[in-house]
Amino acid sequence: MAKARIFDVENKLKQKVGGGGFLPMSIQRAQERIEECQSTPKLFAEIAEKCIHDMRRNIFLLEHDKPLNMRMLRAPILDLKANGHMFGYKSVTMVCSDVLELMQKSRDVNADLVDLYKIIYNTIKLLLDGEIANDGDAMVKAFHHEIALACERYKKKYRAAG
Amino acid sequence: MSYDFSRVRVLLAEDINMMQDLLSFALNCLGVKNILKASDGKQAYDLCVQNNPDVIICDWQMQPVDGLSLVKKIRADAGASTRTVPIIMLTGYASEEYVAAARDAGVNEFLVKPFNAEALAAKLSAIVDRPRAYVDAQHYFGPDRRRKNRRVYNGPLRRDEDMAADDQWSVEI
Known part of the structure; x- marks a missing residue:
């Protein structure tokens, strides 16, 4: 069996940028942007549209009994969770977090999970369409609460089923 | 004295325009003037080959060619000068399986969304000031996946060269 070769690469980046780190002022300006x-x-x-489109496609595939793995199902929710927080839609991140946690623990795509997925899709769509006010709104909190309860019920059912 | 990123060429692969703009703004503030933009892995690979960037920042989730495939393709390019380019993977996937997949593809640093300017600067600083050695093995090419540099090894010696050294030692005695 061939041996692994470990070698150092010339640090051209260091030669170009020098030392001393970033100025705190530069980091602060970047943070402001x-x-x-x-x-x-x-x-x-733009981001949300793409994710919503992918979720709609996934639901379509599930409803037509097409094979779909957990990673494909998770991808748009992961994107929504990450980007929602970055672009001021913390409520989207909040809604996605519970379901994501549950999906990361589930191995199989079952009917209950598909129902949950549809609920998330509809909630996020409502949030983005502005039919539910954004962060901090009582309605958002209520939706989040309902989704959290649904996740708990799912966990309890499948834990009980082994 | 501080870093001068004005001569550094950064290739930014991100399919969402807003995120691409946000990153460009942030990089500009950190002193990067030369930013090449690509909207998927294929375009990024072509730009990489043509322009030989100093750093690549790529998103994981891109279509049709994603960030992971881009990293694998760059690391598989035997003989290419771009094969050892530092790559920062940008993603919302922070679970262990995703981190392991990125690491095994040959990613240097992993930046999880939502990120802030400090995190972005920290990842850039890491590739400037703490570069890792590269490993060229049968099934892997990329930065050394071991973060800790354990120079003192007290375990049994099993390599051929260890045995040779041991023989030499015996002869000298």
Whole structure:
């Protein structure tokens, strides 16, 4: 069997940038630019549209008994969770987190999970369409609460079923 | 004295325009002037071959060719000067299986969304100041996946060269 070769690569990047790290002022300016984007929720629309489209496709495939693995199901929810928080839609992140935690523990795509997936799809769509007000709104909290309870019921049922 | 990123060429592979803009703004503030943009792994690979970037920042989730495939393709390019380019993988996937998959593809650093400017700067600093050795093995090419550098080894010696050294030692005695 061939042996592994371990070698150092010339650090061209270091030669170009020198040392001393980033100036705190540069990092602060970069953070301000990021926060500008974060405080503009409508910028999130492009990302959300893509994720919602993928979720709709997944639901279509599930309803037509097409093979779909857990990773494909999770991908748009993971994207929504990560990007929602970055673009000021913390409520989307909040809604996605519970289901994601549950999906990361589930191995099989079963009917209950598909139902849960549809609920998430509808909730997120409502949030993005503005039919539910964004972060901090009582309705958002209520939806999040309902989804958390549904996740708990799912966990209890499948834990009980072994 | 501080870093001067003005001569550094960064290839940014991200399929969502808003995220691409956000990252560009942030990189500009950190001093990066030269940013090449690609919207999927295929386009990024072509730009990488043509422009020989100093750093690649790529999103995992891109269509039709994703970030993981891009990393694998770059690391598989035997003889190419871009084979050892530092790669920062940007993703919302922070679970262990995803981190392991990125590590095994040859990613240098992993930046999880939502990220802030400090995290982005920290990842760039890591590839500048703490570069890892590269490993060229039968089934892997990329940065050394062991983060800890354990220089003192007290276990049994099993390699051929260890045995040879042992023989030499015996002769000298």
